[in-house]
Amino acid sequence: MRNYILILTCVSLLTSTGFGQAPARDAAQRRAELLKRFPQSDTNGDGVLSTQEIGAFIRKRRMEQGEQNGTPRGRLGNRPQVEAPVANVAYGEHKLQRFDLWPVPDAKGPTPLVIFIHGGGFRGGDKSQVRSGTIEKLHQAGIAFAAMNYRLSDSGPYPIMMHDAARGLQTIRHRAAEWNIDPDRVACYGGSAGAGISMWLAFHDDLADPNSNDPIARQSTRILAAGSTNGQSAYDMHVFRDWFEVPDLEMGPALPAFLGIEDESELKRPEIHAKMKDASPIAHLTKDDQAPVYMLYSRPNSKVTKETSHSIWVHHVLMGLKLQQAMEKLGLECVVTAPDLPRDTKYGSLEDFLIAKLKAEKPGK
Structure with a gap:
């Protein structure tokens, strides 16, 4: 019974804060309670439980329970991993430079594409933790789905993560005809680090090299829209300290490896x-950036002090509000939702936002 209650709690967390759902007001508290009770569930050690980590924890506990009951491995009846019909496509030589793809079955013409980029503080996470419901909803709308891995900070600092995602996107565009993808209708979304990468692609100048001998490098890296769950619009400690008005705000544990430094x-x-500024999506925002953004946050807009846990301020809604302010000054659309903000009534969910942008007669509108 104890394991059954635990699993129900974890499933509740997954369904209340998953992609396409409005943030639950008490989700952050339940995640914090789960983390306190089971600290081993925080596999990347960033002090906050991601949906991927909760899902992995559920599977591990079910596996352990099944072994105790004599149930064979792999036959526990838990939610199966969503198998991709086009799996582990390489876009580089590193083992993490891979993506999975779910083309729209029996599509009559080229379809738009949504790419999921996982979070994990640039130190962990994986493309495998995707929700079957998300893929099904996008397929029903005639939109293909992909999930992408990228090299982590143990392989090197910024910009390898962003450049990997860009190269993966270019690879998909280069082979778009093979998978019946419309290369001009692509959007990206992710949580935390994956959100930052998605927004970086949305705002950064196109990395395409039209004169390259490599046909993949000639492809565009721009996208039509970006989605974010608890994402960062900046990776600059000077900016963070200014935004939160905390001059001695301490770095989170993921930032040194991301920047390639040892200490403060x-x-x-x-x-x-210069590297912190270049890594920050908001630093690349200009009026000619037409990609709208949708940002979900799990916690309210609370006051940040020096004592505030990095796992809270790194995923703070102020990150979204600052980007929204900057985008609206340029006449660009940025939707921000959080427990204490007015509810989004135009789209209703991140999924619906991405569908609307990719299916619009004029892309991005």
Whole structure:
């Protein structure tokens, strides 16, 4: 019974904060309680439980329970991993430079595409934790789905993560005809780090090299829309301290490896300051960026102090509100939702937002 109650709690967390759902007011508290009770569930050690980590924890506990009851491995009746018909397509030589693809079955013409980019503090996470309901909803709308891995910070600092996602996107565009994809109608979304990568692609200048001998490198890296769950619009400690009005706000544990530094003292180096700015999606925002953004946050707009846990301020709704303010000044659309903000009545969910943007007569409108 104890394991059954635990599983129900975890499933409740997954369904209340998953992609396409409005943030639950008490979801953050339940996640915090689960983390306190089972700290081993935080596999990447960033102090916050992602949907992927909760899902992995459910499967592990069910496996353990099944073994105790003599149930064979792999036959526990838990939610199966969503198998991709086009799996582990390589876009580079590293083992993590891979993506999975779910083309729309029996599509009569080229379809739009949504790409999921996982979170995990640039230190963990995986493309495998996708929701079958998301894929089904997108397929019903005539939209294909992909999930992408990328090299993590143990392989090197920024910009390898963003450049990997860009190369994966270029690879899909290069082979679009093979999978019946419309290369001009692509959107990206993700949680936390995956959200940051998605927004970086939305705002960064096109990385395409039209004169390259490599046909993949000639493909565009721009996207029509970006989605974010608990995502960061910046990766600059100077910006964070200014936004939260906390001059001595401490770095989170994921940032040093992401930036390729050892400690706080290196933030003063001009090249690191430049790297933080270049990594920040908001720093690349200009009026000619036509990609709208939809941002979901699990926690309310609470006051941040020096004592605030990094797992809270790194996923704070202020990250979205600052981007929304900057985008609206340029006449660009940015939807931000959180427990204490007015409910989104135009789209209703991140899924519906992406569908609307990809199916619009004029892409991005």
